[in-house]
Each structure stands twice: as C-alpha cells, then as structure tokens.
Amino acid sequence: MLPFTAAIEPLRLANRASGEQLYSWRLVGTAGEAATCSNGSRILVDHGLEADFQAGRDDVIIICGGTDVAREARRPVLNWLRRQARSGAAMGAVCTGAWVLAEAGLLDNRKATIHWENHDGFAEAFPDIDLFRTVFVQDGNRLTAAGGTSSIDLVLHLVASAHGDALAAEVADQMLHTVIRTDQDRQRLSIPTRIGVRHPRLAAVITRMEANLEEPISPAQLAADAGMSTRQLERLFRRYLNRSPKRYYMETRLARARNLLMQTELSIIEIALAAGFSSPSHFSKCYRAQYGSTPYRERGTGAPSAAKSERIPDPDAD
Incomplete structure (x- = not known):
C-alpha cells in the first residue's frame, strides 16, 4: 500500500x-x-x-x-x-x-x-x-x-x-519529504547504519563480502586487503557483531540463498552455487542449522510456482 x-x-x-x-x-x-x-x-x-x-x-x-x-x-x-x-x-x-x-x-x-x-x-x-x-x-x-x-x-x-x-x-x-532522491541514490541504508556500527574497516570488509557471495573470499584475504591481520579482523567482528567473520559471511550467503529459494524456481544445486556452496549437502546442512528446515522442505511449502516459468508468449506478436 x-x-x-x-x-x-x-x-x-x-x-x-x-x-x-x-x-x-x-x-x-x-x-x-x-x-x-x-x-x-x-x-x-x-x-x-x-x-x-x-x-x-x-x-x-x-x-x-x-x-x-x-x-x-x-x-x-x-x-x-x-x-x-x-x-x-x-x-x-x-x-x-x-x-x-x-x-x-x-x-x-x-x-x-x-x-x-x-x-x-x-x-x-x-x-x-x-x-x-x-x-x-x-x-x-x-x-x-x-x-x-x-x-x-x-x-x-x-x-x-x-x-x-x-x-x-x-x-x-x-509531503514533508525533505530530500528528493535521484536515480543515482541507493535503496538501502549504508552498511554502518544497517549494522549500527561506524567503523570504516568493518564496513569495507562487509561491503566486499556482500559483493562476493557466489565466490567467497577467505578471511585471511579479506583481512590482508583491509590492511590488518586475520586475528585483528576476528577481534573486530567479535567486538562489534558478536560473531566471527566466517559466521557473518555464512549468514549473509544463506540469506541470499533463502531469497532465491523463495523467489525463483532455480534448482537447489543452482541456488547453492549462487550462494557460494560447492556441495548441495553442505548447503542443506548449513541452511538447516540457520533456519531450522532444509531447503528442499522449505521449497515444498513456500516457493512461488511460477517464479521462473517460460514467458507466456504475446499472441498478437508477429
């Protein structure tokens, strides 16, 4: 509405x-x-x-x-x-x-x-x-x-x-609409606002994570690219987000997988790959640990039936 x-x-x-x-x-x-x-x-x-x-x-x-x-x-x-x-x-x-x-x-x-x-x-x-x-x-x-x-x-x-x-x-x-946004303005709140933490290095690492869900980057590489040690990165995530970088990355990838599961008719294998899992069994295990249900079971009860069907042809087209 x-x-x-x-x-x-x-x-x-x-x-x-x-x-x-x-x-x-x-x-x-x-x-x-x-x-x-x-x-x-x-x-x-x-x-x-x-x-x-x-x-x-x-x-x-x-x-x-x-x-x-x-x-x-x-x-x-x-x-x-x-x-x-x-x-x-x-x-x-x-x-x-x-x-x-x-x-x-x-x-x-x-x-x-x-x-x-x-x-x-x-x-x-x-x-x-x-x-x-x-x-x-x-x-x-x-x-x-x-x-x-x-x-x-x-x-x-x-x-x-x-x-x-x-x-x-x-x-x-x-309308009390104090800022008229343009077609260059982004939809979502900035990462610092979303996570409630204003730490530039943490925000930079999370930005890289969100941009690389299909091919996850190792914590060691994320730390090196951010100019810190793996241990420093670990402490940073523990301090501000109460979880390890690996855990946060996993949760972000699983959230993407859940969106795809609910919105498309992609196969479980395709969804697993899109979320950075090379093994469907590992994906299913992680998904169940996060959401309390397997992707197969959730797809059976909540997936849209026509999200990726063949396009209905235009009967009036030449």
Whole structure:
C-alpha cells in the first residue's frame, strides 16, 4: 500500500499546488470491484482488465506489485500490458511490479530496478535486464521504482521534468519529504547504519563480502586487503557483531540463498552455487542449522510456482 499511495499523492498535490488539473488517474484491477492490499485494506478500482480502455502516448501505466508477485503474472495481465505498450504509453512499475513488466517482455534489454529483497531472484530470472539497486530508474519510456517511498521520488522526477523543479519541490514540501532522491541514490541504508556500527574497516570488509557471495573470499584475504591481520579482523567482528567473520559471511550467503529459494524456481544445486556452496549437502546442512528446515522442505511449502516459468508468449506478436 505504501508504494501505491506514494505514487498517487504527489499527483494530487501537484494539481493542488498548481491550481490546475495537471494530472488525472484511474485504478485498474485484475478482478472484481476492489483490490485487497497486503495489510488487509481494500481499494475500489475504476474498472477491470476487460474494460474497453486503450492508453495513449501521453499516458503512463504503472503496475504495483506486492508479495508473491510472480503468481500474479498471468496471461490476461501480461496481454493487457502488452496491448497498452503498443499504443506508445510509458510503462512503469513500483515495488515488485517490475517482475510483471519483465514477464510481459516490456523490460527486455532495458535498465530497471526492483525492491532489494527481490533483486537476486529477479536477476536470476531475467538476466538480460540491466538491473540497478537505485531507488528508481528511467530508461526511455520505461519507469521502475524500488518500492516504499521511492514512488514519491519517481513521481516527483516526472513532475519536475514536465512542470519544473519548483513545483516538484513544493509538492515534496507538502509531503514533508525533505530530500528528493535521484536515480543515482541507493535503496538501502549504508552498511554502518544497517549494522549500527561506524567503523570504516568493518564496513569495507562487509561491503566486499556482500559483493562476493557466489565466490567467497577467505578471511585471511579479506583481512590482508583491509590492511590488518586475520586475528585483528576476528577481534573486530567479535567486538562489534558478536560473531566471527566466517559466521557473518555464512549468514549473509544463506540469506541470499533463502531469497532465491523463495523467489525463483532455480534448482537447489543452482541456488547453492549462487550462494557460494560447492556441495548441495553442505548447503542443506548449513541452511538447516540457520533456519531450522532444509531447503528442499522449505521449497515444498513456500516457493512461488511460477517464479521462473517460460514467458507466456504475446499472441498478437508477429
């Protein structure tokens, strides 16, 4: 609900601040008269996919996705989006909606972003899309925002482009949005903020760990590259994070594996390799120790059924 409302409110406030009807919008749902948000709220929609509606070149279609988004990438939704795109309308997505645009083939060979929690699964499922970790991305008439309040930044970017920075700033001020982020700003908090520790060497080591999950770097090499001994690195992690570097690295790799397990249909072996495990049995043992269940058992109860299916073809394509 947050990225959904954060995409609409700047439009309302732009109309109010300008004294003109600069923007109008309508809500389209996949079924029925309302859409149910993940928090249980129900939002009335103006019409469904079956309505006789065709976007124009000046329109922007924005799809908002939530949890288990791959299951929502059904043929009627994909065909509707392709039909709107053929009119020349800009196609956008907020939060996990980028997954549905990708399934429809509307992000092929484009730059895009998606919520950081879905980044790894998206990258594995759609390797030809140039994926970024920024709050939003514009690539021609394709627009994607990562979720949460990033919708505000994307829409303010559109307002500024069409009507000037002053109006965008006034809208941001009304929303108490004190910093308008750009397409260069990263989604996640800095590592020092995330771990609650401001130690430059520790942050540098963790940054290297997160950038090398598929091919882990030894603690000795991490220490040497950071200009310290292995023992010093060990003491640093024990002091600030109450765990060894090896343990922290393992937990980070397993977190990536769990994301892939829940978001894709990659095999257990492929997931193990993507998380830096050469042996599926070792991966399963470590995973069970961390999460209390084996990857096989968890895949059986919680994996999306269509996360990496063959793309549904466009029936109207030549």
